[in-house]
Amino acid sequence: MEFKTAVSKMTENDLIIRGKKHSDMIGNWPFSKTIFFLLSGKEPDKKEAALFDAMLTTVIDHGMGTASSMATRFVASTGNSLNTAVAGGVLALGDYHGGAIEKAMCLFTEVDKPAAFVKDALENKKVLYGxxxxxxxxxxPRTAHLVALCKKEGYVSKYLTLALEMEKAIEELKGKKIVLNVDGAIAALLLDMGFAPEMGKGFFIIGRTPGLVVQAVEEQAREKPVRRVSEDDITYDGK
Ligand SMILES: CC(C)(COP(=O)(O)OP(=O)(O)OC[C@H]1O[C@@H](n2cnc3c(N)ncnc32)[C@H](O)[C@@H]1OP(=O)(O)O)[C@@H](O)C(=O)NCCC(=O)NCCS
Known part of the structure; x- marks a missing residue:
């Protein structure tokens, strides 16, 4: 059986990642830069490195109430290991939570004229991911931070410009704001940086895992076992 990889190779004293020595990265490269390089094989320039780091920070946690945090806590509460609980949270990520990055990346590459694209999508009840x-x-607010950082760094984002035009078009057509969310902003920036849509969900998993770990650890440290939704919060509307 033969295995081939262009990602990394262990040697006796070091590790080669995408053609570079791991030992040169340790202590020299920020973690986020190393992630960028591992995923893409390309060293980010200064602006990309600053933005990529901020993008990871924007998704690190989003409160206990999110679907993935709650899934992690429920699984943690029934006496499972940390890895099982974190995996439970990762499994809760889907097209509407975290997974919207990949969907939005695919969508943005299809857009030629933002206003016409949005009009067609809304008329045909299609989901505009992101x-x-x-x-x-x-x-x-997370999108606003990323937009502000682009301005500060002088980073011209083709896809973020397009996504913001779409946001404007949605508001004009629907008569109310449907915000460009953080998944959409990240999707746009990942496209600018040359990432493929298949990396979108992976990016979210990498960024959110610290949050899931601490939600699971706190759940087991603080709470009695077995979470349960109160019967008061459940309405039976069957026969
Ligand atoms: C996240 C989401 C589930 C929130 O849904 P919600 O709270 O029900 O949304 P709202 O109540 O604000 O929706 C208001 C209206 O906008 C529409 N709408 C909201 N988000 C939309 C989207 N992404 N694409 C198309 N229409 C959308 C709703 O259908 C609703 O239309 P209506 O008034 O004609 O019935 C929804 O916006 C969505 O599916 N987004 C796409 C997935 C995504 O990007 N997820 C990442 C979140 S960080």
Missing amino acids: FGHKVYKIQD
Whole structure:
């Protein structure tokens, strides 16, 4: 059986990652830069490195109430190992949570004229991935931070410009704001940086795992075993 890889190779005293020595990275490269390089095989330039680091920070955690945090906590509460609980949270990621990055990356590459694209999508009840949020109805603050950082760094993002045009077009057509959410902003920037859509969900998993780890650890440290939804919060509407 033969295995081939262009990612990395162990040697007796070192590791080669994408053609470079791991030992030259340790202590010299920020973790986020090393992630960028491992995933793409390309060293980020200064602006890309600053943005990529900020993008990872934007998704590190989003409160206990998110689907992946709750899934992690429920699994942690029933006496499972940390890795099982974190895997439970990762399994809760889907096209509407975290996975929207990949979907939005595919979508943005299809857009030629933003206003016409949005009009067609809304008329045909298609989901515009990367837009909308359960809580943020006026602005996703994480998107605002990334937009501001692009300005500060002088980073011209073709896809973020396009996504913001789409956000404007949605508001004009629907008469209310459906915000460009953090998944959409990250999708746009990942495309600019040359990543393929298949990397989108992976990016979110990498960024959110610290949050899931600490949610699981806190759950087991603080709470009694076995989470349960209170019967008061459940309405039976069957026969
Ligand atoms: C996240 C999401 C589930 C929130 O849904 P929600 O809270 O029900 O959304 P709202 O109540 O604000 O929706 C208001 C209207 O906009 C529409 N809408 C919201 N997000 C939309 C989207 N992404 N594409 C198309 N229409 C959308 C809704 O269908 C609704 O239309 P209606 O008034 O004609 O019924 C939804 O916006 C969505 O599916 N987004 C795409 C997935 C995504 O990007 N997820 C990442 C979140 S960080």
